[in-house]
Amino acid sequence: MDGIGQGPKVAFTLPIFGGIEITETIVIGWLIIAAVLLVCLFLTRGLAKVPTKKRQIVAEMFVGFVNNMVETTMGKRWRHYAPYIATLLVYAVLGALVSLLGLRSMTADFNVPLTWALMTFILITFYKIKSGGPGGYLKGFASPIPLMLPLNLLSEVATPVSMAFRMFGNVSGGAVITSLIYSALAGLSKLAHLAFDVGGVGFNVFQLFIPAVLSVYFDLFSGCIQAYIFATLTMVYVSGAAEEE
Amino acid sequence: MLEKAIVLGCSAVGAGLAMIAGIGPGIGEGYAVGKTIESIARQPEAKGDCTRTMFIGVAMAESTGIYAFVVALILMFANPFIGKLS
Numbered sequence: 531m532d533g534i535g536q537g538p539k540v541a542f543t544l545p546i547f548g549g550i551e552i553t554e555t556i557v558i559g560w561l562i563i564a565a566v567l568l569v570c571l572f573l574t575r576g577l578a579k580v581p582t583k584k585r586q587i588v589a590e591m592f593v594g595f596v597n598n599m600v601e602t603t604m605g606k607r608w609r610h611y612a613p614y615i616a617t618l619l620v621y622a623v624l625g626a627l628v629s630l631l632g633l634r635s636m637t638a639d640f641n642v643p644l645t646w647a648l649m650t651f652i653l654i655t656f657y658k659i660k661s662g663g664p665g666g667y668l669k670g671f672a673s674p675i676p677l678m679l680p681l682n683l684l685s686e687v688a689t690p691v692s693m694a695f696r697m698f699g700n701v702s703g704g705a706v707i708t709s710l711i712y713s714a715l716a717g718l719s720k721l722a723h724l725a726f727d728v729g730g731v732g733f734n735v736f737q738l739f740i741p742a743v744l745s746v747y748f749d750l751f752s753g754c755i756q757a758y759i760f761a762t763l764t765m766v767y768v769s770g771a772a773e774e775e
Numbered sequence: 776m777l778e779k780a781i782v783l784g785c786s787a788v789g790a791g792l793a794m795i796a797g798i799g800p801g802i803g804e805g806y807a808v809g810k811t812i813e814s815i816a817r818q819p820e821a822k823g824d825c826t827r828t829m830f831i832g833v834a835m836a837e838s839t840g841i842y843a844f845v846v847a848l849i850l851m852f853a854n855p856f857i858g859k860l861s
Contacts, residue, residue, distance in 0.1 A: 700841070
C-alpha cells in the first residue's frame with residue numbers, strides 16, 4: 531500500500547522564490563511532451579503528397595481519426611478544434627499509460643485533470659458569453675424562473691468538478707485496486723509457502739501473472755476510455771455552449 | 776489512543792459504506808449499454824452515433840460512483856476527523 535494515496539513524490543526543488551517543489555507529475559508530464567514531440571518529428575519527416583512511407587500513413591490515420599471525431603461530434607464548422615482535442619487525447623492516454631512503464635500515472639494526481647477541466651470550463655464560459663452576450667450569460671442563470679438560480683450555479687460549478695473527479699477517480703481507483711491485489715496476492719503466496727526471498731528482494735509466485743491480466747483492464751482499457759470520454763465531453767460541452775440561444 | 780482507534784475504525788467502515796454507491800452506476804450503466812445494443816441491433820447503421828451517445832451517458836451515470844469513491848479515498852488516506860481529536 532505504500533505510495534498509494536500519498537500524492538506524488540517531490541522529485542527536486544527549484545531554488546527560486548524560496549524553493550518551488552517539482553513533483554513527479556511535472557517531470558513525467560515533460561517527459562511525455564518530449565516523447566510526443568520526438569514521435570511527431572519522426573512521423574512528419576519527408577511528407578509527400580502521395581504517401582509512400584509507412585510513418586506518413588500512420589500520422590494521416592491519427593489526424594483523420596481526430597478530424598472525423600470532431601466533425602461528427604461538434605459539426606463541420608468546429609474543425610479548428612481538432613488540434614486541441616488531439617492534444618487532450620494524446621496527453622491523457624499517455625499520461626494514464628505511463629503506469630505500464632512503472633512510473634506514476636500522471637492523471638492519478640488530481641491537479642492534472644483539474645487543470646484540464648478548468649481549461650474546458652473557461653472555453654464553455656467563453657462561448658456562452660460570446661453567443662449570448664454578457665447580459666444573456668448572466669440571465670441564463672435565472673432561467674426558466676429566478677428560483678432556479680442556486681441550482682443553475684451549482685450545475686455550472688459541477689461540470690468541471692465532475693469532469694476532473696471522473697478522470698482522477700478512474701485512474702487512481704485502478705491504482706488503489708492494483709495495489710490491494712498485489713498485497714492480497716503476497717499474503718496468499720505466504721499462506722501457500724510460495725513466497726521466496728531472492729537476494730533480499732521478496733518474490734511471490736502468485737504475483738507473477740494475475741496482476742498482468744487485471745492491468746489490461748485497469749490501465750489500458752480504463753485509461754484509453756477515460757481519455758476518449760474526457761475529449762468527447764469537452765467537445766459536447768463547448769459546442770453546446772455556443773449553440774445555446 | 777482509544778479515541779484515535781475509534782475514529783480510524785469508523786472511518787474505515789465509512790469508506791466501505793460509501794462504496795455501496797457503486798451499485799447505482801452499475802445498474803444504470805448496464806441498462807444504458809443494454810439499450811444501446813438493442814438499438815444497434817435494430818439499426819446497425821446508427822452504430823457510431825449510438826456508441827458515442829452511450830459513452831457520454833455512461834460517463835454521466837458514473838459520476839455518482841466516482842464521488843463515492845473520492846469520499847472513500849479521503850476517508851482512507853486524508854482523514855479529516857483525525858485532526859479534530861487533539
